[in-house]
Amino acid sequence: MLGGCGGAWTQLSSRLRAEVDARQAYDAGLDRYNAGDYARAIPHFQRALGLVSDFDDAEAHLAWSYYYVGNYREATRHYRQTIARQPKWEGLYDGLGWSRYRLQRYHLAAEAFRQALDLNPRYRDASVGLAYSLFESARYAEALPLLGRLTRDGEGPTPQQPAADLEEVRGRLAWTLFYLGKYEEAKAEFTKGIAARPDWYGLYNGLGWTCLKLGDHVRARESFRHALRLKPGYADAKAGLAEVRR
Numbered sequence: 516m517l518g519g520c521g522g523a524w525t526q527l528s529s530r531l532r533a534e535v536d537a538r539q540a541y542d543a544g545l546d547r548y549n550a551g552d553y554a555r556a557i558p559h560f561q562r563a564l565g566l567v568s569d570f571d572d573a574e575a576h577l578a579w580s581y582y583y584v585g586n587y588r589e590a591t592r593h594y595r596q597t598i599a600r601q602p603k604w605e606g607l608y609d610g611l612g613w614s615r616y617r618l619q620r621y622h623l624a625a626e627a628f629r630q631a632l633d634l635n636p637r638y639r640d641a642s643v644g645l646a647y648s649l650f651e652s653a654r655y656a657e658a659l660p661l662l663g664r665l666t667r668d669g670e671g672p673t674p675q676q677p678a679a680d681l682e683e684v685r686g687r688l689a690w691t692l693f694y695l696g697k698y699e700e701a702k703a704e705f706t707k708g709i710a711a712r713p714d715w716y717g718l719y720n721g722l723g724w725t726c727l728k729l730g731d732h733v734r735a736r737e738s739f740r741h742a743l744r745l746k747p748g749y750a751d752a753k754a755g756l757a758e759v760r761r
Contacts, residue, residue, distance in 0.1 A: 537566035541573045548576055553583040571601050575610075582614055590614040605634035609641045616648055624648040639665070643680060647687060655691045662688040666704075682712045686721070693725055701725045716745035720752045723759075732759050 544559030560577035563570050578593035594611035601607060612627035625648040631641035642665055649658035666688050669678035678684075689704035705722040712718060723738035736759045742752035 533566045537563040537570055537573070540566065541570065541576075544573070544576060544580075548580060553580040556580045557584070569600060571597055571604075575601075575604075575607060578607075578610055578614075582610060582617075585617075587614045587617045591618070603634060605631045605638055605641070608634070609638065609644065612641065612644045612648070616644060616651075619651075621648045621652045625652070639668070639678070639680075643684060646684070650687050650691060653694075655694045658687070659691050659695065662691055677711075682708050682715070685711075686715070686718060689718070689721055689725075693721065693728075698725050698728045702729065714745060716742045716749060716752070719745065720749065720755065723752065723755045727755060727758055735759050 540559045540563040544556040544563065547553070547556035547559065557577060557580045560573045560580060563573035564577065567573075574593050574597045578590045578597065581587070581590035581593065591611060591614040594607050594614060598604070598607045598611065608627045608631035612624045612631065615621075615624035615627060625645055628641045628645035628648060631638055632645065635641070642661060646658050646661040646665060649655075649661070662684060665684045666681065669681035669684055671677050685704055685708045689701050689708060692698075692701035692704060702722065702725045705718055705725060708715065708718045709722065719738045719742035723735045723742060726732075726735035726738060736756065739752045739756040739759065743749055743756070746752070
């Protein structure tokens with residue numbers, strides 16, 4: 516009996532020691548993660564998981580660390596493993612969605628973003644991911660209402676409080692309107708985007724193609740030239756300028 520109790524105590528003691536060591540490794544990794552040093556955070560999170568295999572916070576941060584260093588396959592693997600244990604954690608589905616998006620698996624990305632939104636319908640980052648995945652899949656009619664809402668919501672209650680991702684979202688909205696043949700609306704969104712981001716060559720390029728469709732060759736030419744001043748050699752703007760000259 517004593518031997519049995521002693522063995523149980525040894526196992527418990529080993530587990531507690533492992534949990535303490537895992538927490539220390541996790542905290543060290545978290546310090547580096549919060550400092551933006553994701554590559555150096557990874558070994559600490561790996562050590563924590565080596566000690567306690569179901570340490571969900573460590574595996575979630577490991578997944579995000581892999582994402583930020585550009586290893587999207589490993590990020591995907593760790594998101595999925597954590598989701599298996601934490602199926603109600605919407606941030607894991609969001610991370611899985613972005614990892615799949617970076618791997619150009621847009622259908623699977625959209626699926627993950629929808630799962631995040633099923634858990635939290637107001638999750639903006641997942642909504643943006645879903646809209647971008649639909650856009651990249653050329654599902655413009657589906658992307659349009661979502662991008663429109665995200666743009667309106669992102670503008671905030673006052674012009675001084677826009678969402679950080681607003682102009683990127685607006686740019687996708689403008690191109691979506693363009694691809695759907697809504698050229699006047701696309702022109703308005705490209706123009707708003709340029710007012711906020713006058714250094715973004717892609718917006719001038721988009722405005723150029725939109726003005727070309729509207730028959731405004733003068734403004735199209737100016738827009739393509741501006742895009743080329745910001746990014747010399749930009750192939751799409753050069754092609755647009757060649758169209759204007761025909």
